[in-house]
Amino acid sequence: MTQAERPVLRWWSRHEYARLIDRGFLDEDDPIELLDGLLLVKEPQRSPRRTAVLLVAKALERAFGEGWFVQTQSPIILDDRSEPEPDVCVVRGSPRDYVDAHPTHPALVVEVAQSGLRLARGRKAAAYARARIADYWIVSLVDRVLEVHREPARPGPARRHWGYAAIETLGADATITPLSAPSAGIRVADLLP
Amino acid sequence: MCAMASYETKTRRFSRAEYERLIDLGVFQPGEPIELIGGELMVAEPQGVAHYTAIVKTARALEAAFGPGWHARTQGPIGLDDDSEPEPDVAVVPGGPEDYSRAHPSRPVLTVEAAESSLGVDRERKGSLYARAGLEDYWVLNLVDRVLEVYREPAPDSAAPFGWRYTRREVFDASARVTPLAAPGSSIPVSRLLP
Numbered sequence: 001m002t003q004a005e006r007p008v009l010r011w012w013s014r015h016e017y018a019r020l021i022d023r024g025f026l027d028e029d030d031p032i033e034l035l036d037g038l039l040l041v042k043e044p045q046r047s048p049r050r051t052a053v054l055l056v057a058k059a060l061e062r063a064f065g066e067g068w069f070v071q072t073q074s075p076i077i078l079d080d081r082s083e084p085e086p087d088v089c090v091v092r093g094s095p096r097d098y099v100d101a102h103p104t105h106p107a108l109v110v111e112v113a114q115s116g117l118r119l120a121r122g123r124k125a126a127a128y129a130r131a132r133i134a135d136y137w138i139v140s141l142v143d144r145v146l147e148v149h150r151e152p153a154r155p156g157p158a159r160r161h162w163g164y165a166a167i168e169t170l171g172a173d174a175t176i177t178p179l180s181a182p183s184a185g186i187r188v189a190d191l192l193p
Numbered sequence: 194m195c196a197m198a199s200y201e202t203k204t205r206r207f208s209r210a211e212y213e214r215l216i217d218l219g220v221f222q223p224g225e226p227i228e229l230i231g232g233e234l235m236v237a238e239p240q241g242v243a244h245y246t247a248i249v250k251t252a253r254a255l256e257a258a259f260g261p262g263w264h265a266r267t268q269g270p271i272g273l274d275d276d277s278e279p280e281p282d283v284a285v286v287p288g289g290p291e292d293y294s295r296a297h298p299s300r301p302v303l304t305v306e307a308a309e310s311s312l313g314v315d316r317e318r319k320g321s322l323y324a325r326a327g328l329e330d331y332w333v334l335n336l337v338d339r340v341l342e343v344y345r346e347p348a349p350d351s352a353a354p355f356g357w358r359y360t361r362r363e364v365f366d367a368s369a370r371v372t373p374l375a376a377p378g379s380s381i382p383v384s385r386l387l388p
Contacts, residue, residue, distance in 0.1 A: 009204065010227050010234040016220065023218050025211075032205055039205035119202060 011037025014083050035127055037081035043116035049087075051193035052112040052139050056088045059191055060108065063184035064090055068107070071095075075102045076109075078131040084124065087112045087139075090180070107180035109133050114141040125149055130162040135179040139191055146170045146188045150179065206232035209278050231322055231355055232276035237311075243336055246388035247307040248282045251334060254386055255285050255303065258379035263302075264289055271304075272297040273326045279319065282307045282334075285375070300328065302375035307334040317354060320344055324357035330374040331359060334386055341365045341383045345374065 012020075017034045020026045031042040043049070053072055061070045070090055075083050089106035091098070109128055113120040120138045128136045129152035136149040149164035170176055172189040207215070212229045221227060226237035252265040259265075266284045273279055284301035286293070304323055306315040315333050323331045324347035333342040344359035365371050367384045 008236045010236050019218075019220060020215075023220075025215065025218060025220070038202060041203045041205055123202060 009038060011081060012039060013037070014077065014080055017083060033075075033085045034081065034083040035123060040084075040119075042085070043114065043119075046114070048141055048193040049112050049114055052141060052191065053087045055193065056110050056112065056139060056191050059186050060088060060090050060110070060178070063178060063181045063186050064107075065181075068092055068180075069095055071103075076106055077102045077104045078127055082127050082131070084127065086110065090178070105131075106133065108135045108137065108178050110137040110139060112139045112141065117142055121147075125163055126161040129153065129164050136164065137176075141193070144172060144192055146174070146176060146191060148176060204233070206276065207234060208232070208276050209272065209274070212278055228280050229276065229278040230318065237280065239310075241309060243388040244282075244307050244309055247334055247336060247386065250388065251283045251305055251307065251386045254381050255283060255305075255373070258373060258381050259285055259376045263287055263376075266290075266298070266301075270297045271301060272299045273322070277322060277326075279322070281305065281319075285373070300326070303330045303332065303373045304328050305332045305334060307336060309336045312337060316342070321350075321353040321355040321358050324348070324353070324359050325355045332371075336388065339367055339387055341369075341371060341386060343371060 012034060014034060017039070021028060026032060033040050033042055057070045057072050064070070068090055070088060072088050073085050075085050076089060077083055083102070086106070086109045088110040090108040091103040091106050111120040111124060117138070117140055125136065132152050134150065134152065138147040138149070140147060146169070148168045148170060149166070151165040153159060153163055153165040155161055170188050172192055174188045175185045176188060177185055207229060209229060212234070215221065226239070228235050228237055248267050252267050255265045256263070263285055266286060268280045268282055269284065270278050270280050271284055278297070281301070281304045283305040284298070285303040286298040286301050306319060308315040312333070312335060320331060327347055329345065329347070331344040333344070335342055341364070343363045343365065344361065346359060346361045347357055348360045349356060350358040365383045367387055369383050370380045371383055372380055
């Protein structure tokens with residue numbers, strides 16, 4: 001009785017979420033993303049975060065080159081209840097390939113986190129792992145490090161939720177190679193504001 | 194899904210005006226059991242046979258106790274505050290149904306929740322919400338222990354979910370009788386409320 005029980009929140013499907021936007025209830029620019037059926041309020045765009053997002057996008061465009069494109073804070077489709085807008089993600093092809101539907105399987109997803117660090121490591125990591133996103137990075141502005149999450153792992157005796165089995169934390173002086181751009185080397189320092 | 198709720202998240206809140214717009218837009222399924230509680234869209238407890246029976250019995254007993262000039266609404270919306278539109282299982286309000294054809298009632302004189310799996314939420318969260326709105330008489334019909342919990346005298350309490358709670362709580366078993374604050378001349382056997 002000391003800790004009040006949480007109510008069960010009504011969850012939203014991706015289809016319903018699209019209707020909220022179509023009918024003008026939500027604006028496409030509202031800082032909202034759909035994750036696990038919840039309408040999450042996105043972390044505010046303070047300037048260091050904005051700077052990091054631009055730096056990451058620039059570094060990834062250079063690393064991946066032709067045949068890929070980088071999108072920032074744009075929707076991707078994970079499942080029927082999740083349409084998050086990762087800070088940066090790398091998608092195969094060109095923007096014209098996605099005129100009719102948002103991308104579903106980015107090769108790399110990056111979140112830049114300050115106050116949203118717990119969310120990025122928790123619920124978001126679980127959703128990306130469940131969608132088999134092979135390479136998920138968190139730029140932590142709190143510790144000025146890059147967390148590289150790989151090897152999506154299903155829940156089991158060792159873990160309650162979907163998650164990543166291999167998590168590596170890299171300091172500013174380290175270099176990282178994206179799984180899908182094996183010949184590239186990116187200095188973590190180039191990603192930090 | 195429930196276990197996942199342990200992660201720290203900030204979800205989009207809705208005002209009562211927005212909630213009513215969502216209903217007008219036809220976003221929800223007809224008859225979908227949802228309520229707006231402190232800006233959050235909450236899924237109401239699924240209706241079991243005991244729960245439904247308790248609601249019908251309670252509404253009947255309360256209409257008999259209050260007599261003419263009042264009526265008991267069952268699972269009808271209450272325009273409680275700017276970010277809450279709960280649908281309590283039973284709410285006694287002055288007048289007849291036609292008095293609320295333009296706006297939902299906002300201040301029932303007696304509010305009842307019948308609780309099985311929702312017992313914790315009804316006591317803590319809804320109790321705090323109703324206390325904040327100044328509802329004087331709040332009953333939780335506890336179907337697990339087959340008792341009636343009567344909550345009265347709302348007062349501020351910063352530790353409560355909505356900053357208020359009821360300071361008086363009395364528990365009546367099936368053999369007891371209870372008198373609503375707003376119907377002082379009546380006396381209702383608790384057994385008449387239980388399924």
